[in-house]
Amino acid sequence: MKRILLSLVAIGIVISAVVVVRGVPSAMTLPFSATEEDFDNEPVELLDAETIRVGQGGWYTIAELASYKRPEGPLRVGVQIGHLDNDKVPEELKALTANTGASFGTVTERELMKQIGEKVRVELEARGVVVDVLPATVPPKYEADAFIALHADGNQNRRARGFKIAGPRRDYSGLSERLVSSLTTAYASTTKLPFDDTITRRMTAYYAFNWPRYEHAIHPFTPAAIVETGYVTNAVDRAFLINQQDVIATAIADGVMDFLATERTPNPPAGSLEIPSMPLSGTVVCAPIRADRGGTTTPECVPGLKTSDGTHYLLEPKERIATTSLPFTTTVRGRYVPANTLPNYFWFPYEVRGFIMESEIATVTVAPL
Numbered sequence: 001m002k003r004i005l006l007s008l009v010a011i012g013i014v015i016s017a018v019v020v021v022r023g024v025p026s027a028m029t030l031p032f033s034a035t036e037e038d039f040d041n042e043p044v045e046l047l048d049a050e051t052i053r054v055g056q057g058g059w060y061t062i063a064e065l066a067s068y069k070r071p072e073g074p075l076r077v078g079v080q081i082g083h084l085d086n087d088k089v090p091e092e093l094k095a096l097t098a099n100t101g102a103s104f105g106t107v108t109e110r111e112l113m114k115q116i117g118e119k120v121r122v123e124l125e126a127r128g129v130v131v132d133v134l135p136a137t138v139p140p141k142y143e144a145d146a147f148i149a150l151h152a153d154g155n156q157n158r159r160a161r162g163f164k165i166a167g168p169r170r171d172y173s174g175l176s177e178r179l180v181s182s183l184t185t186a187y188a189s190t191t192k193l194p195f196d197d198t199i200t201r202r203m204t205a206y207y208a209f210n211w212p213r214y215e216h217a218i219h220p221f222t223p224a225a226i227v228e229t230g231y232v233t234n235a236v237d238r239a240f241l242i243n244q245q246d247v248i249a250t251a252i253a254d255g256v257m258d259f260l261a262t263e264r265t266p267n268p269p270a271g272s273l274e275i276p277s278m279p280l281s282g283t284v285v286c287a288p289i290r291a292d293r294g295g296t297t298t299p300e301c302v303p304g305l306k307t308s309d310g311t312h313y314l315l316e317p318k319e320r321i322a323t324t325s326l327p328f329t330t331t332v333r334g335r336y337v338p339a340n341t342l343p344n345y346f347w348f349p350y351e352v353r354g355f356i357m358e359s360e361i362a363t364v365t366v367a368p369l
C-alpha cells in the first residue's frame with residue numbers, strides 16, 4: 001500500500017514537471033511528437049501592430065492608433081445632452097434606458113440641458129466651430145477636437161449644490177485634463193457657482209468615454225469632459241440653471257475655446273501603443289488590481305509579470321499561483337493581447353499593458369489561493 005502511494009506521488013511529480021516546465025521531457029513515457037519543436041501545440045502568433053486590436057469589439061488596430069492624424073477640417077466639438085433620447089439607445093447601452101436623469105417637480109435635467117446645449121451650440125458656431133449636438137448615444141468612434149457631456153446633478157440632500165467637471169479616468173488623448181482645467185476655470189469665474197468636489201468614479205468612467213467597452217463612445221484620442229452644471233435639487237442652483245442659461249453657455253463656450261487655442265497633439269499614456277517582444281522576462285507579482293474589486297468571487301491576487309522597466313502584464317496561468325511563492329523571476333512567452341480588450345479592463349490601472357497567455361513559467365508553485 002505504502003509502495004503504491006509512493007508511486008502515485010512519483011507519478012504526480014513527473015506530471016507536474018511535464019506540465020510546468022515545457023520542453024523538459026520525461027522521455028521514458030512521452031512520444032517524440034510531444035516535445036519536438038514543430039509539434040508545439042501552443043499557437044505561435046506574430047506580434048503585429050496591424051493585427052493586434054484594442055477595444056472589446058476590436059474597433060482599432062494598434063497601428064492605426066499609433067499613426068493617428070486628426071481628420072482635415074474645421075474645429076469640431078461634440079456637445080452631448082445628458083439623457084436625451086435615452087429610450088433609443090443601442091443594445092450595448094441598454095442599461096441607460098432606466099436613467100432618465102435628475103429632476104425636481106416638473107424641472108428635469110434633460111430639458112435644462114437641451115436648452116443650455118442649444119445655447120452652447122450657438123455660441124461655439126458664432127466662434128467658427130462646427131458643433132454636433134448629440135443625444136445619450138454617441139456615434140460610434142466619435143472623433144472631435146473636444147467632447148462635452150452636459151448634465152445636472154441631484155441629491156436627496158437639497159443643500160448639496162455646486163458644479164463639477166471631470167475627464168475620462170483612462171484618457172488616451174492625454175489632453176482631457178487640460179480641457180477639464182479650461183472648463184473649470186471658465187465655469188467658476190463666469191457663473192460664480194461653488195465647486196463641488198464629489199467627483200465620483202461614475203463620472204470618470206462615464207459610458208461615452210468608455211471606448212474599450214462600447215462602440216458608441218468617443219474615439220480614444222477625442223479629449224472629453226463631463227460637466228455637472230449644478231444641482232437640480234438645490235433651490236439656488238435650480239434657479240440659476242433655469243434663469244442664467246446664457247451665462248452658463250458662455251462659460252462653457254469660453255472654456256472650450258480656451259482649450260482649443262492650445263496645442264492638441266494626442267499624447268497617449270506611455271507604452272500603451274507598444275507591443276512587447278516575446279519572451280518577456282520579469283518578476284511574477286500580484287497585478288495591481290483595483291482593491292475594491294476584491295470580492296468573494298474575485299481572487300485577491302491576479303498574477304502579473306513586472307518587467308524591469310516597471311511595466312505590468314497580466315498572466316493567465318493554467319493553475320493559480322500560491323501567493324506565498326511570490327515574487328519570483330521568470331521568463332514568459334505566449335500570446336499578447338492588450339489589456340483593454342479584457343471584459344474586466346476597468347479593474348486595472350494604466351500600468352497593466354496587456355495580457356500574456358503564458359505557456360512557460362519555470363518555478364511556479366501550484367496551489368489554491
Ligand SMILES: [Zn+2]
Pocket residue numbers: 082083101102109151152153
Ligand atoms: Zn445626468
